[in-house]
Amino acid sequence: MTAPDQEPSRPRRSGLRGFGHDGPSPWTDLDRPPLDAAALRRDLLVPGGLWSALDVVEETGSTNTDLTERAKAGAAAGAVLVAERQSAGRGRLDRQWSAPARSGLFLSVLLRPTVPRERLGWLPILVGVSVAATLQRIAGLQVGLKWPNDLQVEIDGTERKLGGILTELTGDAVVAGLGLNVTLRTEELPVPAAASLELAGAEVTDRGTLLRALLREFAELYGEWQAAAGDPQASGLLPAYTARCTTLGRQVVVQLPGGRELHGEAVALDTDGRLVVRGADGARQAVGAGDVVHLRPAPPQG
Known part of the structure; x- marks a missing residue:
């Protein structure tokens, strides 16, 4: 994403630190400029739109945790919180997740x-579809969705993880979090199975451009989903997801809570967004939580 909407703002030199006891300056990596919060607010906080507030912080523990606290305090819908770096980012099952600042x-x-x-179980799926559609349109990448919340890209014939989604319910509010690797280099990847947009050959790696497009795409799809009372078929969400899902039609092992495993073929999503797995005996079981392992490559796409 090398086509930013505009030139990022620059800090005053008097405010910079060098490589002293306070650590390296956050501005030394010129390949990773900071987000321009004022420009993002100007472009995204529009009358009648979904987004009501947008904040960019240099660092926080977890944006999901911070917004959950705001939700409990009565914050309005449409708040967006972006962190240049998370020190205690969380994935599913409270797994820790971290990455270099502004990467x-x-x-x-x-x-x-x-x-x-x-029907709230469809929200993480809605986020995934929004991200995949945005990256295809803006960055020229075919991004797959591994159930329930992984964003995948194929590099040299191998599926690798670009990011993940975590949604949390608090009262009548839902906080939806996204972590997406943009410019991580090979030596910075947390595990070999991870990837970044840059490593996948994305046409665009500017985070401001991506963020604008992503929030606009999500707002449009979310509005359609709300208008259809959350119906995944009527809103078009189910067909949009199945077209991108890398899990359906695969032989899988689902690692369930409590150490149990379910083996079979992933055949469908049910009306609540749960994965339906058909076992060797033909019996079908819907699972709402668990880690999925793909056992064989996906069939060729026609």
Whole structure:
């Protein structure tokens, strides 16, 4: 993403630190400029739009934790919190997740959906579809969605993880978090199975451009989903997801809470967004939580 919407703001030299006892200056990596919060607010906080507030902080523990606290205090829907770096980012099952400062998009959004509560399980899927559609349109990448919340890209014939999504319910609010690797270099990857947009050959790696496009895409799809009362078929969410899902049609092992495993073929999503797995005996079981391991390559895409 090398086509920023505008030139990023520059700090005054008097405010910079060198490589002294306070550590390296946050401005020394010129390949990773900071986000321009004022420009983002000007472009995204529009009358009648979904987004009501947007803050960019240099560092925080977890944007999801921070927005959850705001939600409990009565913050309005549409708040967006972006961190240049997270020191205690969380994934599913409270796994820790971290990355170098300004190497990705680390953000959470506060939503107060009006759809039936049983359809809230579709929200992380909605976030995933929004990200995949944005990256295809803006960055020229085909991004797959591994159930339930992984963003994947294929590099040299191998599926690798670009990022993940975490949604948390608090009262009538939902906080949806996204971590997306943008410019991580090979030596910075947390595990060999990870990837970044840069390593995948993305046409655009400017985080401001990506963030604008992503929030606009999500707002449009979220509005359609709300208007359809959360119905995944009527809103178009289910077909959009299945077209990008890398799990459906695969032989999988689902590692369930409590140490149990479910083996079989991932055949569908049910009306609540759960993965339906057909075992060797033909019985179908829907799972709402668990880690999925793909056992064989996906069939060729026609």
